[in-house]
Amino acid sequence: MLGNEIITSIQEGYKLTIILMDNSGFNSIGGLSRSLGQQGFGTRYVYPRQGRLPGDEPGPAPKPLPVDLAMNARGLGAHVIECRTYDDFTAALAQARAIPHTTLIYIRNDRYAGVGGYESWWDVPPAEVSEMPAVRKARKAWEARRKLERYYC
Secondary structure, three states, rough: HHHHHHHHHHHOOOOOEEEEOOOOHHHHHHHHHOOOOOOOOOOEEEEOOOOEOOOOOOOOOOOOOOOHHHHHHHHHHHHHHHHOOOOHHHHHHHHHHOOOEEEEEEOOOOOOOOOOOOOOOOOOOOOOOOHHHHHHHHHHHHHHHHHHOOOOO
């Protein structure tokens, strides 16, 4: 969907500043999958290995897909500023203010880094029956956490 916003902003002459954090997949869903004992299945931009999409299990690193979201934004007409550090990011914000048309600030980040849970959790029950030990362990942890839930009316 990001492409539509860029194209429309260029076409209509509206300036947007877009911040794109690229974690090479679906970080939040991968984190949820890992918390359910399912190893982040299908949440990375990688090629299948031996006919199967790899999860986050240990082993050789899978070959990444050639997804280049920054190049895609350039191809749609956006000015792109690529960042590697926090200082790059703050400088990019200042630079984007001075650019008169749509600018995308692109940051590749660590797909495993997240924010704290803020004493909350996603109440997503792991499978009740599974042959995977990690899923069974996640189910027991979920059952214990579920007992701590509080309801507000």
